[in-house]
Amino acid sequence: MVQTICVSPMFLRSSAAQEACDCLTNVLGKSPLLLTELDLSEDKLGDLDVEKLSALLMDSHSKVEKIKLSNCEKLTEKSCSVLATVLSSKTILKEMNLNNSRLLDSGVREICKGLGNRMCELKILNLSDCSISEEGYKALASALRSNPSHLIELDLRGNDPGQSGVKELTDLLQDPHCTLKTLRFLSPAAEEVFQFVTGIVGKNPLLLKELNLSNHELGDTQVNQLSVLLKDKHCTINTLQLNNSKITAEGCASLTSAFNSNPSHLIELNLSENKLEDSGVVKICPLLKNTQCRLEKLSLSDCSISEEGYKALASALRSNPSHLIELDLRGNDPGQSGVKELTDLPQDPHCTLKTLRFLSPDDDKVCQFVTGIVGENPLLLKELNLSNRELGDTQVNQLSTLLQDKHCRVNTFMLNNNRITAEGCAALTSAFNLNPSHLIELNLSGNNLGDSGVEKICPLLKNTQCRLEKLSLSDCRITEEGYKALASALRSNPSHLIELDLRGNDPGQSGVKELTDLLKSRSCKFRFLKCSAQEACDYLTKAVGKSPLLLTELDLSEDKLGDLDGDKLSALLMDSHSKVEKIK
Missing domain, CATH: 3.80.10.10 (Ribonuclease Inhibitor)
Incomplete structure (x- = not known):
């Protein structure tokens, strides 16, 4: 009887790479050496050490061109350092997806060590929702400047670029040596609004501190769409001008929702000449109550606001008095108490409101x-x-x-x-x-x-x-x-x-x-008539049955004068209202 022995083929250079291959074969049901795309999202790595994975990826037998490690809670700064080693090696890896993994700036800095290496030939890097902030964006920009020749697509949606992060990276697109073609900051819906706004103002709105869309009659529908862009952390607008844009309470609700999601940049908001009414003001008030809101100047002139709207503003500013310094309410109708409700606010020692504008200059x-x-x-x-x-x-x-x-x-x-x-x-x-x-x-x-x-x-x-x-x-x-x-x-x-x-x-x-x-x-x-003349007029009206002011002849015979003082009668006769020509 002949016995058959099954021997596992040994292709890999190191035991670490072989161990990774065996582990992933069990997880995926197929040898990773047969794959060009390796999906290890949702922590499919399990207990596999990232260093062993990197040994596999760097082995010449690996044909993986695309790797997904999204939603991996176990990715740490050290893990990113190991991945950077892979990027710095001669591999055929062209795409890496680390979306929804909490890399932080520290992890991104490690990845950048690989991106900046001349050996790196990665073309697509996805880092959306990775808790990256301004420092991480700067690190990416620096790495791509040092090695601008390969990466063509970078996805950073859902991160917070701070004040300069977007500019740091968009400046790269002007570099003739940089191959980067797609720099993705926004969701598809926000990207559509981005293109619309760019068409109006002629500039990239993500690079603007002031966005003026006044007099474009946007209406609530387009303001609702605009709000999708405004709530994205990549939008760092300080001043938004939306006067005379046909906005109502519905648009106010969308704007408030957007800025409550992204409250730290907005300093000035102009909604003048829109028919907001009291209901629109009520929708704005939650933004004013938000302690993270940094709004300093709010313009609501000619917005059909009445007493109830003034009261709502006063209430909101009492609950969070620390930021707004100027409020413009010209051209509205404050009712009986609206002005007092708001003018009482500056007496509050915690209130920063300095300018309360009700009137034209x-x-x-x-x-x-x-x-x-x-x-x-x-x-x-x-x-x-x-x-x-x-x-x-x-x-x-x-x-x-x-x-x-x-x-x-x-x-x-x-x-x-x-x-x-x-x-x-x-x-x-x-x-x-x-x-x-x-x-x-x-x-x-x-x-x-x-x-x-x-x-x-x-x-x-x-x-x-x-x-x-x-x-x-x-x-x-x-x-x-x-x-x-x-x-x-x-x-x-x-x-x-x-x-x-x-x-x-x-x-x-x-x-x-x-x-x-x-x-x-x-x-x-x-x-x-003056007082004494009036007394005489009243007395004589009773005496003669008709106002003496309507008479040209006054008959006071038979003691009709009674107790009437002669001086008072004289006062009446000398008054210009008396037309008496004949007196008896």
Whole structure:
């Protein structure tokens, strides 16, 4: 009987290589000497020493051109050093995949020793999601400069390049001796956005610190796509300009999600002139609350934000007061308490907010001027008294730009004795027609308004949104035509004014009647007379059954004077509103 003996063929130079071959044959079910691609991902290495694997790869019998060691928890700095030895040897290895293995910068530095060796002929190196930072990128760039002739593809997706990592490597592409063609930093979705943005700005957005996409009407859909790029660590933008881009709350949510994933670079964000509304502001607030957020300047002007949005911003900044130094909210409507909610913040010793911008530069100058007069911020006042300041039309015109801003909530405005004429009246009317819902009392007494000034005021009285209840125009040189204009305006919008002071003016023949006829259809108090004259008027109205201001003949015979003081009667008769020609 002949006995057959099975002898394992010995091809390999060292026992270490043979041991690796035997181990991998068991794991893979096939001899690695028959493979050109060796997949040892997910820790298929098991207990096999990397040094023994390297002995196998460096043996001339190995035909492995591509090796995968992705998701290998056991890869250490020492392992990377051994792999570098393989790269430095004369092998046919062309591709190495180490994705999702925590190499860190220390491991990459070891790999780079092999890449920088002139013997290395590796063409593709995959290092995505390997916890590599700026120092690792610098090491790779240095290695490829020293040996630029072989590597054509480098994948670094999912790592953090820091401030200069991307530039260190993209600069290599300009080297005529460098064969690197594909430098992959981004996912396919982010790469698509990258190409789109590059088409707009004409530059690589990964190399930009400021990205201006304003006035491109991106809309929420494209902003959602842009957010995929912004959340990638390779995007290190400090300033993002997106004003007038048709963004709503949906786009705000995407941006917040992106910057919460990648919060450490953004310093300035401009979302002005988008219809964010309060819901959009609420979506932004989680970014402001993020303690890793480094945002210093946020622009939200003309974003249709109201009181609730202001409150949400104030709440977010109270919870994380340490970074934002400038907030722009011009062109929004803060409601009753919005301005106060935010102006209280700078009183917090932990709050870094220095600039809270509600007003345009010109309006801000006026605000400072008024503050200098009254000693308080006029945006926080319900009553503003600038009487007897001789402002004149020029300063009133400037003041009007402040009054038309929604951040100005003045209810009572006193401007008596300020040398205001029709020009100033026109400016004030324009301002209050733009911001009509707060003014309740306006005092323009003692100004030379004349009939032309009254005519400029009348469009405000006709405005159905106007809430004015009390208007003082005493001693304003108003005549019959002015009274008629007032009567006409009040007929067209009778619902709000309850007191009109016209003392010290001259109503002519019909001025008083024009206005008192209105009393039949509305409840309004007209004040035509000084105190003593008014007492006489009230007394005589009861005595004769009709207002003496409507009479040309006054019959006080038969002791109808009663207890009325003669001086008071004289005051009435001497008032310009009295048209009495004959008295008995």
